[in-house]
Amino acid sequence: MNLRKKITVSALVLSMTASSLSVLPAAVTSPVSGFVGPKSVYAAPADSFIQPLLVQLNALHAALLAGDPADVQDVRKLRSEIAALDPASNLALTDPVWSKIAAKLPPSFDKEALRLKVFELFKAIFTLQYDPQASDLLAIYSDPGYRAALHTIAVAGGDSNITFGDLFIFLFEVQETTRELVGGLSQGQLLQLAASREKRNELALEGLNIVLEKDESFSAILNNLGITAQDIRSTVLNFQLKLKTYRPASGAIAVAALRLSAKETVKITGGGRIHHYGLTVRGVTVPSFALTWSKVSGSADVSVSPNGKVSIPNGVPSASAVIQAKLTNPFGGNDKVIFEEEVTLTAEKGGPKK
Structure with missing residues (x-):
């Protein structure tokens, strides 16, 4: 391996260490005062997770703004592209997850209305780490339509008491677990990870499976609905492949996470x-x-x-x-x-x- 390639691979590995491979904002695992850490996250009330997460998102975007203006522009372009996704032609992006939810709903239920809300919720969650004001997180948390959709899904999964705090805790656990998996790899495995999208997918699936096997709170609902790690990963990949500006924007966020964590x-x-x-x-x-x-x-x-x-x-x-x-x-x-x-x-x- 020549020096330039060695440098590039090392940098890519570092960016993955900082930002991990899930959909949760990279900054949630960076050391900012007041954050609920990985050892205590399930012991904390779910709703107490929201304010520290806002702090993390704001810290991430401060790091983004402190860097290259071109990176900021890449993130803005992605936000615009996500917002412009038309449900009429893109509802199928959520099919791997939606098909499992739909199978558990009563025959008389208005499935199309819920399907549309699930699609919009995926868009909102996917946008989270690209939101400079963290307004998307507050919108998700306070929107009565999203709350009703989550409640319906939770009831179908056997637990009517689930909140968005539980969802964000689940996402955090996936993020932290994946990061720990990256940290435990050998140098040779890290090089393979940096060079292969397939290897990165395998690692992301492993992290999801570990969290789903815990069968706690939100994981239990997903398990009861029959939603697998592959279903979640496939849905995320559907969005990533659809969005033309995803790669440069995700790179910009990864660099911001490095800046925040260095x-x-x-x-x-x-x-x-x-x-x-x-x-x-x-x-x-x-x-x-x-x-x-x-x-x-x-x-x-x-x-x-x-x-x-x-x-x-x-x-x-x-x-x-x-x-x-x-x-x-x-x-x-x-x-x-x-x-x-x-x-x-x-x-x-x-x-x-x-």
């Missing part, structure tokens, strides 16, 4: 005059060869090398600069800024001069 590491040498910077994403070290460091602004005394070495010369007691790191774009196009911060280097008193 944390710097620093090794200080030379008596405080030399800092060696690196990055981690959700505990995964970003390969140094996939990053290019530079100085954005600041003191002329601060030198920044592409490999992350930041230094000040002898005779300068302290200096500051804004540095940034760009990651090779795994989705094609320009490299993407995933980290930017002001740093200060201060020479230790009596420390070594070199």
Whole structure:
């Protein structure tokens, strides 16, 4: 594997680690204060999940807006395309899931009205991570038509007490489980995952199956309706394949998730005059060869090398600069800024001069 391909594959693996492979917004698994974590999520009241999720969505879009304006435009284009999906010609996109729901409804029930609402609900959920104001989440949660549709589906699945909080918890569990599966792969498996859509589908199905087997709350309803992991994945793929702007927009969101999750590491040498910077994403070290460091602004005394070495010369007691790191774009196009911060280097008193 040549260096360029190796860099691209590493970047793609990192983006999958940050954003995972499900339909839930990437930011829900990023460390923002107040979030209900994976170990306690099922212990928390379902509705308490909504406000922290709003915080996560807003954090994700702040990270998106802090990046490339072209990425923001890609996301806007996808939102417009999703909104323009005509149910008259696209209802079949939800058939893998809808057919299982319809089979459990009473013969006298107005199935077409519910089918239309299920289609609109899928559109709304699919739009969630591309909503800069998180208004779509609030609309889903408060819309009486969506609530009635969910209640009907829940009753058909044997539990009339399900809320949208339970649905979002289910989506979170799929996201977190898939991310953990990615984190447990060997380097060779990660390379296969990055190179193969089939492998990514297999991993997504595995994550869905693990959550469905827990048979808790929303999973139990899906199981009672006969909705399988393959049904859910097929429906999601139907939307992804239909939407021409999905690939660039999902890439933009993945880069934003990387920007939100990236944390710097620093090794200080030379008596405080030399800092060696690196990055981690959700505990995964970003390969140094996939990053290019530079100085954005600041003191002329601060030198920044592409490999992350930041230094000040002898005779300068302290200096500051804004540095940034760009990651090779795994989705094609320009490299993407995933980290930017002001740093200060201060020479230790009596420390070594070199």
